[in-house]
Amino acid sequence: MEDQHRISITICGDGGCGKSSITLRLVRSQWTHEYDPTIEDSYTITRDIDGTTYHLALTDTAGQEEYRGMWATSNLKSDAFLLVYDITSLSSLQQLDYFNDLIDMESDTREEGWEGEVSKHGVERPGYVKPIKIVAGNKCDLQSQRQVSATIGLEWARRHGCGFMETSARNTVNIEETFALIVRRVLEARRLAMAEADYKFGKNDSRNTIVNDQMLGTRRAMTAPLSPLPGGPEKAMVLPPGEGKKGPSKTKSFWRKMVCWK
Numbered sequence: 001m002e003d004q005h006r007i008s009i010t011i012c013g014d015g016g017c018g019k020s021s022i023t024l025r026l027v028r029s030q031w032t033h034e035y036d037p038t039i040e041d042s043y044t045i046t047r048d049i050d051g052t053t054y055h056l057a058l059t060d061t062a063g064q065e066e067y068r069g070m071w072a073t074s075n076l077k078s079d080a081f082l083l084v085y086d087i088t089s090l091s092s093l094q095q096l097d098y099f100n101d102l103i104d105m106e107s108d109t110r111e112e113g114w115e116g117e118v119s120k121h122g123v124e125r126p127g128y129v130k131p132i133k134i135v136a137g138n139k140c141d142l143q144s145q146r147q148v149s150a151t152i153g154l155e156w157a158r159r160h161g162c163g164f165m166e167t168s169a170r171n172t173v174n175i176e177e178t179f180a181l182i183v184r185r186v187l188e189a190r191r192l193a194m195a196e197a198d199y200k201f202g203k204n205d206s207r208n209t210i211v212n213d214q215m216l217g218t219r220r221a222m223t224a225p226l227s228p229l230p231g232g233p234e235k236a237m238v239l240p241p242g243e244g245k246k247g248p249s250k251t252k253s254f255w256r257k258m259v260c261w262k
Contacts (some may be wrong), residue, residue: 007186008057013084014095018138021169023060049183076106080132080182087137088145100160107131127193132185133162141168
């Protein structure tokens with residue numbers, strides 16, 4: 001049960017997008033404007049979410065291309081990934097494709113390994129838990145310099161199976177909320193994996209559901225995506241070929257309905 005309260009999170013993205021700023025704002029409640037390229041930093045913190053205390057192991061990774069080869073294999077074993085881009089830089093959003101591909105390849109490898117073990121040993125094993133991915137459009141306080149609209153960021157996240165937030169490490173916008181969302185999504189993924197394993201091995205009954213809920217937290221809460229900072233015009237942006245979405249956009253009406261969740 002203790003392990004169920006431990007969640008590992010890898011923070012990745014292009015250099016200079018604010019990964020370390022987000023991490024330090026969460027860990028130390030600090031923000032610095034000085035840019036010092038990160039190779040890799042690790043932190044452990046606790047957070048009380050929905051009445052349960054969780055231990056978060058954070059890994060702040062390198063964004064520069066010359067350091068990406070130093071990514072440890074253990075980074076790809078995390079329960080969740082926070083993919084960060086800079087809303088004032090279109091290229092930083094495009095760079096997330098690289099990290100997303102790494103995560104997806106690792107996820108496929110994990111799933112194949114789990115299926116192989118089940119097939120080989122024919123024994124009951126925990127269900128396969130797919131890693132959680134959340135996209136954070138950072139620096140949303142810099143509205144006048146925005147190059148990536150919230151709509152474009154949300155569409156990228158949806159296409160790649162990620163949750164979405166807009167954050168500001170400088171103004172402490174959606175920092176705690178982003179990590180709370182990550183925890184809730186990880187718990188839900190674990191719950192679904194347990195339910196799938198129970199069903200696969202013929203143990204799909206209400207007693208298992210109660211036990212699973214107790215292991216994964218006393219309460220599960222629904223968490224909606226958070227809107228970006230209100231106010232401030234967003235620059236119009238033309239997507240590169242192939243990046244657009246065919247047909248009428250459904251996101252305009254979505255964002256009209258959104259409010260800033262606190």
